[in-house]
Amino acid sequence: MTDGSRLGMSQNNHLSRRDVLFGTAAGTIGAATCTAAQAAPNGVEDVVDLTQRHAFYGVAEQAGIRTSPQRNVFYMTFDLTSAQRSDLQILLARWSGAIAQLMKGETIGQVEPTRANGVGFDTGEALDLGPASLTVTVGLGPRIFTDTYGLSHQRPALLRDLKRLPSDALEPRLTGGDLSLQACADDPEVAYHAVRDLARIAKDTGAAATRWTVMGFGRASAGKGETTPRNLLGFKDGTRNVMENADFDKFVWILDGPSWQRHGTYQIVRKIQMHIENWDTDRVSDQNKVIGRFKISGAPLTGTGEFDTPDFEKKDADGNFIIPLTAHIRLAAHENNGGIKILRRPYNYTDGINQVGLLDAGLLFIAYQNDPAHFEALQVKLGASDALNEYVSHIGSAIFFVPPAPQEGSYIAEGMFA
Amino acid sequence: MPLFNPIQSLIATTGLATLLALAAGAGAIAVAQDGSPAPVENGASQVKITLAGDNGGACILDHTSAKAGPITFAVTNKTATAIAEIELQSNNRILGEKENLAPGLPTVSFTLTLGGGTYQIYCPGAKQELQDFTVTGKAAAEPIGSTAEILASGTRGYANYVDGVVDAMVTAVNRLKVDIDAGDLAKAKADYPLARPFYERIESDVGGFVLPGFKATDNAGNLDYLIDMRASNLDEKVGWHGFHAIERDLFQNGRITDETRKQAAELQKNVDTLDSVVKSLTYKPEDLANGAADLLEEVQNTKITGEEEAFSHYDLVDFAGNVEGAQQAFAFLEPGMDKIDPELAKRVTGEFATVKALLDTYRDPRVSGGYKIYTAELKAADAAKLSKSIQTLQEPLSKIAEKVATIH
Numbered sequence: 001m002t003d004g005s006r007l008g009m010s011q012n013n014h015l016s017r018r019d020v021l022f023g024t025a026a027g028t029i030g031a032a033t034c035t036a037a038q039a040a041p042n043g044v045e046d047v048v049d050l051t052q053r054h055a056f057y058g059v060a061e062q063a064g065i066r067t068s069p070q071r072n073v074f075y076m077t078f079d080l081t082s083a084q085r086s087d088l089q090i091l092l093a094r095w096s097g098a099i100a101q102l103m104k105g106e107t108i109g110q111v112e113p114t115r116a117n118g119v120g121f122d123t124g125e126a127l128d129l130g131p132a133s134l135t136v137t138v139g140l141g142p143r144i145f146t147d148t149y150g151l152s153h154q155r156p157a158l159l160r161d162l163k164r165l166p167s168d169a170l171e172p173r174l175t176g177g178d179l180s181l182q183a184c185a186d187d188p189e190v191a192y193h194a195v196r197d198l199a200r201i202a203k204d205t206g207a208a209a210t211r212w213t214v215m216g217f218g219r220a221s222a223g224k225g226e227t228t229p230r231n232l233l234g235f236k237d238g239t240r241n242v243m244e245n246a247d248f249d250k251f252v253w254i255l256d257g258p259s260w261q262r263h264g265t266y267q268i269v270r271k272i273q274m275h276i277e278n279w280d281t282d283r284v285s286d287q288n289k290v291i292g293r294f295k296i297s298g299a300p301l302t303g304t305g306e307f308d309t310p311d312f313e314k315k316d317a318d319g320n321f322i323i324p325l326t327a328h329i330r331l332a333a334h335e336n337n338g339g340i341k342i343l344r345r346p347y348n349y350t351d352g353i354n355q356v357g358l359l360d361a362g363l364l365f366i367a368y369q370n371d372p373a374h375f376e377a378l379q380v381k382l383g384a385s386d387a388l389n390e391y392v393s394h395i396g397s398a399i400f401f402v403p404p405a406p407q408e409g410s411y412i413a414e415g416m417f418a
Numbered sequence: 419m420p421l422f423n424p425i426q427s428l429i430a431t432t433g434l435a436t437l438l439a440l441a442a443g444a445g446a447i448a449v450a451q452d453g454s455p456a457p458v459e460n461g462a463s464q465v466k467i468t469l470a471g472d473n474g475g476a477c478i479l480d481h482t483s484a485k486a487g488p489i490t491f492a493v494t495n496k497t498a499t500a501i502a503e504i505e506l507q508s509n510n511r512i513l514g515e516k517e518n519l520a521p522g523l524p525t526v527s528f529t530l531t532l533g534g535g536t537y538q539i540y541c542p543g544a545k546q547e548l549q550d551f552t553v554t555g556k557a558a559a560e561p562i563g564s565t566a567e568i569l570a571s572g573t574r575g576y577a578n579y580v581d582g583v584v585d586a587m588v589t590a591v592n593r594l595k596v597d598i599d600a601g602d603l604a605k606a607k608a609d610y611p612l613a614r615p616f617y618e619r620i621e622s623d624v625g626g627f628v629l630p631g632f633k634a635t636d637n638a639g640n641l642d643y644l645i646d647m648r649a650s651n652l653d654e655k656v657g658w659h660g661f662h663a664i665e666r667d668l669f670q671n672g673r674i675t676d677e678t679r680k681q682a683a684e685l686q687k688n689v690d691t692l693d694s695v696v697k698s699l700t701y702k703p704e705d706l707a708n709g710a711a712d713l714l715e716e717v718q719n720t721k722i723t724g725e726e727e728a729f730s731h732y733d734l735v736d737f738a739g740n741v742e743g744a745q746q747a748f749a750f751l752e753p754g755m756d757k758i759d760p761e762l763a764k765r766v767t768g769e770f771a772t773v774k775a776l777l778d779t780y781r782d783p784r785v786s787g788g789y790k791i792y793t794a795e796l797k798a799a800d801a802a803k804l805s806k807s808i809q810t811l812q813e814p815l816s817k818i819a820e821k822v823a824t825i826h
Contacts, residue, residue, distance in 0.1 A: 081810060093520035097499035109502060109543045115510070117704045117819035121502065121543070203813040205518060206765055209806045408471075409497045411522035 048186045053131030056100040058405035060263040061253060062412075063103070064135030065343065065368050065402065068223030070184040073216040073347040074191040075269065075364060076199065077141075077177025077398055078208040085149045089417055091207035095138060095181075095198055096411035102194045105131030108201075123200070126193035132185040136194050138412050139180035139267045139400025154416040156254070156261050156401045158371050162268065165376065166383030167394060174271050174396030177211045182267070182366065188217065212396065214271055216347025216364040228298060228306065231363050232276055232348050233391070235291050236298035239306055240333070242343040251341045254370050260415025263404035265368045268342075268375045271349075271396025274362040279391045290387040292327030300329065312336065326387040332378055342375055343368040362392070372399055455554065456481035462488035462529055465551075467539070469498035469519060474545035477504060486534045486555030492527040495519040500543040506530060506551065507538045511566065512758050512821050533557045569703040569754035569822055576706050576750040577699060580620050583743075584693045587616035591689045598664070598674055598682040607668050611732040611787030614661065617646055618739030619746070620696075622712035623705070627695055641695075644688050650725050660685050662729075669729035703822035706751050710744035711819070714812050717741065722805050724797050734780050734789035737804070741777060745770045748815065751822055758821050762814055769811040776807050 048071065054063045080088065098108040109121025145155035181198055185191040192215070202208040220231040221238035231237040242251055249255060254264045279287070284295060292310065293300055300310035301322050312330055314322045323330050334341045346365045354360035367375055383389065403413040456463040463484035469477055475498045493504055493516050505515035506528075514530045534555040538548050590613035597606035625642045632639020637647070637656040645660045652658065658666065659681065667678040720726040721737040748766060755763035782790045790796060 090518045090520070090523065093523045094502060094518060096522070097495075097502065097520040100499040106500065109500065113542070113820065114547075115820045115823065117708065117823040119816045119820070200813060203810050204817075206769065206810055206814070209810060406522070409521050411520060414522050 050130040050132045050186060052133045052186075053105060054103055054133060054135050056096075056103045056136075056405065057408040059407060060404060061265065062135075062137045062402055062405045064137035064182055064184055065252070065265060065345070066248065067133075067135050067184070068226060069219035069221050069229075069345055069347075070133045070135070070191075071186045071217070071219055072184065072188040072191050073219075073364065073366075074181075074183045074188070074195045074213070075216065075347075075366070076181050076183075076195050076213040077211045077269075078179040078181075078199075078202055079211045080143065080178040080207060081209045082205075082207045083148050084207075085151075085417070087205060087207040088144070088149055089414075091179075091202060091205045092138070092413055093411040094201050094205060096406055098198060098201060099136040099138070099194070102126075102136060102197070103131060103134050105129070105134070105190075108197055123193065123197055126190050129187055129190050129193075132187040132190040134183065134185040134190050134194060136198070137180075137182040137184075137267070137402060139182070139402045140413060141176070141178040141180070141398070141400050143178045151416060154258070154260075156264065156266075157257060158266065158373070159399070159401045160372070162372060162397060162399050163376055165379045165394070167389055168383070168397070169393045169395055170397050171395050174212050175398060177398050177400075179208055180267065180269070180398065180400045184219075188215070214347075214349050214364045214396075216349045218348045220346040220348055220363060221344050231346070232274055232361055233279055233287070233291070234295055235287075235293060236306065237346065237363075238344050239293075239298055240329075242341050247341055248343070251374070252343045252368050252370055258415070260413065260418075261401075261403065265343075265370055265402050266372050267400045267402045268367045268369070268372060269396070269398045269400075270365040270367075270394050272363045272365050273360070273393045273395050275358070275391050275393075276361055277358050282391075289324050289327060290391070292323045292329035301327075324387065326385050328382070328386055328388045331381050331386050337378060337381070340374045340377060342378065362395075368402070453483075454481065456484040456489065458485070462490045465489060465491050467491055467493045467504060469493070469495040469501050469504070469521075469541070469544075471497035471499055471521075475500040475541075475543055476546065477501065477539060477541035477544050477549070479539065479549070479551065482550065483552040483554060484532075486532060486553050486557075488529055488531045489553070490527050490529040491516075492525050493519060494525040495521050495523060497521050498544070501541050503542060505540040505542075507540050508535070512540075513537070513565070514757075515759050515821070517759070517762065517817075565754050565757045568757065569751065572750035572752075572754060573701040573703055573706060576701055576747060579746050579750070580623055580696050580699065583616050583620050584689075584696050587613070588689055588693050590616060591686055594664070595682040595686050598678055601674050603668065603672065603674055606664075606674065607730075608786045610661075610665060610668060610730060611735045611785075614727075614732060614735050614787070615739030615742070617661070618713075618716070618736045619743030621646065621716065621740075622709035622743070623699065623701075624692060624696060625712075627692070629691070641688060641692060645685065645692070648720065648725060649728055650720075660688070662727075665727065665729045703751060703754065704819040706747040707815070707819035707822055710747040711812065711816050713740040713744040713747075714808055714815065717808050718805060718812075722797075722801050722808070724792055724794075724801075727792070731791045731793060732787050732789070733792040734777070735787035738777055738789060741770075741773055744815070745774070748818070751818065754822060755818065762817060762821070765814050766811070766818065769814060773807050773811055776804070 054067055056063060101108045107122035111120050111122045111124040111127060113120060142159055142161055145151045145159065181195050183191040183194040199210055219229055221241055222228045224243045228236040228239050242248060252265050254261055288294055288301060298306035299308055302311035302314045310323055310329055310333065312323055312335065316322055330336060344367050346363050349364045350361040352360055369375055406412050406414060456465045465484060466480040467477055491506065495501065499521060502519050503515060503517040504519065505512050507513060514528045516526050516528055532553045534553050534557040537551045537553060539551050541547055594606060594609045594613045597609050627641040628634050629639040629641060637643040637653040643656065643659065647660055648662050663681045664678060664685065667673060667675065717737055717740045721733045721740065724733050726736050727733045748770065752763055752767065780790045781788055785791060
């Protein structure tokens with residue numbers, strides 16, 4: 001990304017990312033409209049507007065799936081700590097009310113209680129930061145739909161644990177969970193605050209405790225009409241993502257079954273560690289072959305523009321496929337997978353430096369699909385043959401059913417308690 | 419009190435109607451409210467409180483007055499995402515309340531017997547947080563057995579508990595000193611963990627004592643420092659003192675020296691001082707609640723980390739001491755809390771039981787002090803589990819202080 005070299009046009013209250021992040025916004029709104037320099041290379045203005053907000057309540061899917069990917073994610077899973085059905089209800093209801101507040105950029109309660117012995121409801125660090133396009137998406141893990149909570153009969157038809165996949169190197173401490181929160185925002189502190197305060201509610205109700213978490217930055221996927229961002233391999237990620245309504249209906253949303261599940265979807269999360277220092281010393285021609293695209297343009301090796309359709313049959317003079325048989329984009333392409341597509345909404349992450357002194361980083365891969373078997377089919381193929389496997393390890397994994405958005409006056413998944 | 423439009427039904431204000439109402443600046447939420455006292459059913463006045471999200475959130479009473487006697491408040495959160503609890507107060511004292519209110523959850527109710535007078539409905543998070551509620555009829559005298567009296571009685575019981583703990587500490591420290599004076603390393607090492615848990619049970623009550631003639635910032639006069647300083651909060655100017663100086667000599671250096679004997683004598687003297695000081699202490703209900711919360715912070719900060727007993731690794735003994743002290747403080751508040759917020763009281767009681775059950779799995783009668791040694795391996799394997807059990811107790815426990823706090 002080239003944020004540093006770009007001064008976004010500021011108009012209609014849109015502050016450029018540079019303005020906002022460098023804290024000069026208030027003083028330069030007027031000036032920026034006059035001196036604003038250049039738009040992004042492709043002509044699309046890529047700005048962050050921290051006053052933007054999304055609606056929590058609705059009649060279809062939850063926000064944070066189709067929503068244009070925000071810049072940052074704070075993702076956390078939880079274990080249920082109560083066997084009481086009512087505790088789970090209270091948690092989902094309190095989370096829903098709180099998320100509605102947070103997505104408006106408001107506190108979830110008092111920050112500084114008037115009583116001296118009071119304890120703040122809201123931890124306060126997001127005061128005055130604005131909604132920052134926050135979305136918090138709630139997922140329900142397989143163990144929710146058991147006799148413990150009287151919910152066996154409500155289990156979404158295709159919800160189950162993922163099968164073991166080739167190249168799985170899963171660490172138990174980064175795997176599973178009974179509930180998930182995916183908080184995305186254009187300000188990392190807003191996303192962090194949301195999950196932090198929702199985790200307090202989980203403890204307060206006694207219903208759930210934190211399990212594993214990833215803080216992600218630099219969205220590694222784009223919404224419709226946006227510039228395709230890059231993952232930590234330096235390549236564009238998500239060029240051929242699900243974008244069109246028809247594809248969302250076909251591949252992402254659950255459109256049958258009980259009404260409380262309709263416009264739900266399955267969230268599959270993989271923590272994919274990237275051995276980026278090895279990758280960085282790989283010659284560029286090999287990197288391009290591993291991915292199947294040119295690094296800067298993002299064009300398939302058989303084309304010249306990012307959105308050119310890859311030609312998987314094309315061979316070079318020596319009779320070799322130009323996009324190698326083990327190239328990532330060939331193995332993942334819908335043309336080579338019976339037409340299957342999944343919605344990818346990944347973020348980059350870093351965990352600092354690992355025990356042997358290497359940069360510890362990777363991709364928090366979050367995918368949405370209406371059948372977990374679709375992801376499995378792709379990953380079986382990628383896990384077995386992808387040239388990229390030399391540079392990545394799948395170290396964390398979880399699956400959740402993401403119910404639709406609640407309507408005002410209701411809460412997430414209220415219908416399953418009926 | 420704001421005026422409410424009595425025509426529009428509540429249900430009609432959701433969705434589009436809400437938008438229109440807000441756009442018009444009306445903020446209309448409609449509940450019949452004509453100033454009449456609440457109707458009496460089943461021997462209790464019935465007041466309905468509706469929480470709605472319009473205009474920044476509001477708690478709307480269908481009746482703002484009732485006759486003296488039993489009054490049932492039925493609370494329904496329709497759409498107020500900013501409001502999660504409601505209280506009935508009299509002069510800042512909480513008489514009854516409901517928590518965990520969120521849109522979509524069923525109606526909950528609480529019943530109080532109130533004498534004539536003006537009370538307040540408190541809705542933290544609402545645009546207007548306080549509103550009056552009038553009870554007509556005979557003002558109730560503060561009855562014997564009122565919540566305030568029950569709480570006050572609890573604080574006296576707790577003061578006795580603290581006295582007893584410090585008396586036991588005096589005995590255990592004397593025994594440790596005898597071992598050290600005799601140069602009996604094995605016996606001193608065995609008696610060290612037996613002397614430890616007492617201070618951990620009550621340290622939140624005695625953390626602030628400064629010996630006469632010292633400034634509050636001078637650790638040389640800080641009784642807590644002199645008794646319980648750790649390597650991690652060592653003040654180089656004041657040096658090593660107390661339990662952990664002795665722990666270092668016994669468990670790291672493996673020797674009893676003249677310096678050890680000097681430390682033991684000083685510890686004994688300071689514990690005696692503590693014993694005389696605590697006898698004069700009185701407590702307010704919120705002191706017990708805040709003290710319990712502080713002890714759990716101690717667990718998180720210094721026991722689960724293995725920092726407290728860095729040389730002997732008897733951290734789980736101290737852990738159990740902190741938990742017992744917190745549980746005792748809460749137990750003395752529980753009869754009052756049962757009146758103010760029985761659900762929260764039950765939850766905290768349940769979480770204490772969970773923590774105790776977890777701690778029981780670490781018991782080892784072969785080890786002096788009664789708990790497993792908190793080795794690096796045990797810490798690596800179990801610290802997260804231990805921490806989570808305390809975290810789940812900390813959140814609800816942290817809410818008690820403001821509920822039992824009395825006005826002064």
